[in-house]
Amino acid sequence: MNGEYIQLGHGSGGKMSQELIASIMLPAFSNNILAELHDGARITIHDTRLAFTTDSFIVKPLFFPGGDIGKLAVCGTVNDLAAAGAVPQYLSAAFIIEEGFPIWQLQKIVQSLQAAAQEAGVVIVTGDTKVVEKGAADGLYINTAGIGKQLDAVTIATAGVRPGQDIILSGYLGDHALAVMAERYGVMLPQTVSSDCAPLNGLVLDMLTAVPQISMLRDPTRGGVATALNEIAGQAKVGILLEEAAIPLRPEVAAVCELLGFDPLYLANEGKMLAFVDAEFTRRLLSVMHRHRYGGDARVIGRVTGKNPGLVGLRTRLGGVRLLDMRAADPLPRIC
Amino acid sequence: MVVELDMELQTMAAFLTRQIDGLITRPIRLMEVCGTHTVAIFKAAIRQLLPAQVELVSGPGCPVCVTPSRYLDTAIAYSREKGVIVTTFGDMMRVPGTDSTLSEQRAAGADIRMVYSPLECIEIAKSNPLKRVVFLAVGFETTAPLVAGTILTAQAAGVKNFFVLPAHKRVPPVLQALLSNAGVQVDGFLLPGNVCAITGEQPFEFLASQYQIPAVIAGFSPLEILQAIYRLAKQIHAGEARLENQYKQVVRPEGNLTAVRILNQVYGEADTDWRGLGCIARSGLVLRSTYHSFDIRTALPVTVPDRPVHSACRCGEVLQGKALPRECLLFGTACTPEQPIGACMVSVEGACAAWYQYGSWRWQG
Numbered sequence: 054m055n056g057e058y059i060q061l062g063h064g065s066g067g068k069m070s071q072e073l074i075a076s077i078m079l080p081a082f083s084n085n086i087l088a089e090l091h092d093g094a095r096i097t098i099h100d101t102r103l104a105f106t107t108d109s110f111i112v113k114p115l116f117f118p119g120g121d122i123g124k125l126a127v128c129g130t131v132n133d134l135a136a137a138g139a140v141p142q143y144l145s146a147a148f149i150i151e152e153g154f155p156i157w158q159l160q161k162i163v164q165s166l167q168a169a170a171q172e173a174g175v176v177i178v179t180g181d182t183k184v185v186e187k188g189a190a191d192g193l194y195i196n197t198a199g200i201g202k203q204l205d206a207v208t209i210a211t212a213g214v215r216p217g218q219d220i221i222l223s224g225y226l227g228d229h230a231l232a233v234m235a236e237r238y239g240v241m242l243p244q245t246v247s248s249d250c251a252p253l254n255g256l257v258l259d260m261l262t263a264v265p266q267i268s269m270l271r272d273p274t275r276g277g278v279a280t281a282l283n284e285i286a287g288q289a290k291v292g293i294l295l296e297e298a299a300i301p302l303r304p305e306v307a308a309v310c311e312l313l314g315f316d317p318l319y320l321a322n323e324g325k326m327l328a329f330v331d332a333e334f335t336r337r338l339l340s341v342m343h344r345h346r347y348g349g350d351a352r353v354i355g356r357v358t359g360k361n362p363g364l365v366g367l368r369t370r371l372g373g374v375r376l377l378d379m380r381a382a383d384p385l386p387r388i389c
Numbered sequence: 390m391v392v393e394l395d396m397e398l399q400t401m402a403a404f405l406t407r408q409i410d411g412l413i414t415r416p417i418r419l420m421e422v423c424g425t426h427t428v429a430i431f432k433a434a435i436r437q438l439l440p441a442q443v444e445l446v447s448g449p450g451c452p453v454c455v456t457p458s459r460y461l462d463t464a465i466a467y468s469r470e471k472g473v474i475v476t477t478f479g480d481m482m483r484v485p486g487t488d489s490t491l492s493e494q495r496a497a498g499a500d501i502r503m504v505y506s507p508l509e510c511i512e513i514a515k516s517n518p519l520k521r522v523v524f525l526a527v528g529f530e531t532t533a534p535l536v537a538g539t540i541l542t543a544q545a546a547g548v549k550n551f552f553v554l555p556a557h558k559r560v561p562p563v564l565q566a567l568l569s570n571a572g573v574q575v576d577g578f579l580l581p582g583n584v585c586a587i588t589g590e591q592p593f594e595f596l597a598s599q600y601q602i603p604a605v606i607a608g609f610s611p612l613e614i615l616q617a618i619y620r621l622a623k624q625i626h627a628g629e630a631r632l633e634n635q636y637k638q639v640v641r642p643e644g645n646l647t648a649v650r651i652l653n654q655v656y657g658e659a660d661t662d663w664r665g666l667g668c669i670a671r672s673g674l675v676l677r678s679t680y681h682s683f684d685i686r687t688a689l690p691v692t693v694p695d696r697p698v699h700s701a702c703r704c705g706e707v708l709q710g711k712a713l714p715r716e717c718l719l720f721g722t723a724c725t726p727e728q729p730i731g732a733c734m735v736s737v738e739g740a741c742a743a744w745y746q747y748g749s750w751r752w753q754g
Binding site: 056058059060061062068069072313314316360361364368369370371372373374378380381382 | 398402403428432434435437480492495496497505615727737745747751752753754
């Protein structure tokens with residue numbers, strides 16, 4: 054690895070994160086299950102196929118339009134399990150709290166966490182609390198882990214991704230990242246923009262029940278749709294071509310992104326799902342998604358190609374194609 | 390697969406490119422001066438739509454790219470000083486100095502904070518009265534008035550611990566320098582609408598009157614850019630050279646008089662160094678003597694040795710439109726957005742980074 058110290062970019066989900074995982078984590082833990090590099094590991098215990106995942110939540114600010122760190126901590130883990138083709142059942146919740154943190158805020162966050170768990174139909178069955186000295190943490194961090202049973206007759210794996218498949222996105226892009234950043238930097242946003250943070254296991258269950266042939270699911274969180282698709286294109290050794298005109302983007306999100314120099318395709322979402330499916334099932338899948346409250350704006354945004362293995366391209370509104378490359382680290386707001 | 394095609398946009402774009410094709414009878418080179426244009430051109434994949442005879446080259450208009458590494462070395466030196474908080478726009482964080490970046494310094498413990506507006510620095514200064522807050526004042530005529538306004542605000546509020554490390558640059562003198570240098574040959578300029586919104590049209594009149602080169606002030610949407618290229622093609626076809634304003638809804642002929650007044654109150658013109666281009670007469674902005682106390686170099690001098698830049702890096706030629714990023718030996722091999730050597734690779738608006746990240750040349754149609 055380059056450099057002597059961990060930089061923020063190593064936590065961005067982009068190339069720097071990949072490098073960190075490839076050079077330090079994978080060599081140490083090397084095994085077949087981890088090698089899949091899915092956010093939710095698929096494991097088997099006594100012939101029972103389970104999915105298992107963990108995620109840490111460090112959002113700043115803790116409360117933002119559309120949610121808070123508690124809701125996020127449930128949705129993130131639930132969605133990773135759902136994206137592994139599983140029905141999430143049990144979660145753990147571990148809190149690292151900074152000395153001096155207001156108890157009323159903790160209470161509010163815990164209540165929100167429980168409300169999200171209830172909506173998702175999961176139970177928090179174990180947990181941990183640690184308090185660190187003032188200055189040793191930024192208010193509050195939460196880690197959740199989750200476990201669920203994989204659906205029968207469903208196999209979510211990059212091996213099933215093949216040319217000709219449609220790529221479906223469940224709704225509008227970039228809302229979560231903008232809601233958090235606007236709150237963090239005091240940027241005024243229209244009231245229509247708030248975090249999309251939501252548990253998607255219900256939506257995914259409907260999708261997989263109607264179309265068990267779905268070959269790949271991914272919730273495009275950190276690094277956004279572009280990063281998630283780059284990972285899949287790289288692992289499945291296929292090309293991906295998106296249609297800019299088909300990508301659901303609110304005009305107000307597009308405008309703020311323009312102002313700050315961000316590409317919405319790289320912004321985090323916390324309530325969106327990407328699905329890969331053979332084109333013959335697309336219509337059925339979309340009609341199921343459109344009936345669900347979290348899938349009403351679902352549409353096909355592109356397709357898998359045999360050419361350009363490992364690359365993700367975007368056909369622009371004008372008709373040219375540009376590359377959506379894996380970024381090194383988080384986007385930084387520009388000068389002019 | 391069902392795709393809602395943006396037919397109107399596509400039809401208009403196709404119409405404009407057909408018109409451009411009809412007007413062009415020889416190979417022409419057009420320079421987009423501004424980094425925001427560079428990115429917009431890549432994002433809409435405009436190059437692929439244009440006739441092969443139209444070549445677009447990027448100019449020296451990405452503020453991060455033209456900031457010399459010595460400036461970064463100085464900023465890093467300040468970040469190592471006790472009691473100093475360095476504040477900066479985000480895109481300076483990963484710009485390579487001679488042997489480190491602000492991002493690496495922050496990881497090693499320096500207090501470096503990203504801000505969206507220089508005005509945030511005043512709040513930081515007020516909450517840290519025992520520290521010196523140093524803002525890295527980089528940018529063209531677009532950002533300089535904001536910094537000037539911040540200095541006036543700090544002065545009015547009696548904030549004594551806010552400083553700037555100034556490296557503001559002016560666009561017209563660098564274009565003048567490019568043209569008086571025989572190596573740079575372009576048939577037309579796509580001028581930055583955001584800069585002209587401040588300066589007005591007059592500072593760019595010399596392109597046509599002195600050098601007989603057509604120039605069009607352009608907005609940033611794909612159609613505005615295509616329309617500006619069409620207007621340039623029309624002038625070239627007719628053998629004319631005029632300054633045209635395609636972005637009238639934003640750019641008034643006289644510019645933004647309030648911004649210019651504030652800018653001139655705080656800053657005066659001075660010679661300054663550009664990365665890859667050397668020293669250019671009257672191309673920089675320095676604090677007027679009344680405001681010298683806001684210059685951190687006056688309040689807390691540091692010494693930074695002059696050190697050579699990487700010998701194979703061709704950022705200087707790229708910034709002048711003399712070389713395409715792909716023609717540099719380091720491009721995409723030793724120099725990537727993860728490990729940038731030249732500044733054109735580090736800023737998202739740099740020509741090399743844009744070529745690399747949106748690189749349609751890697752996509753087989």
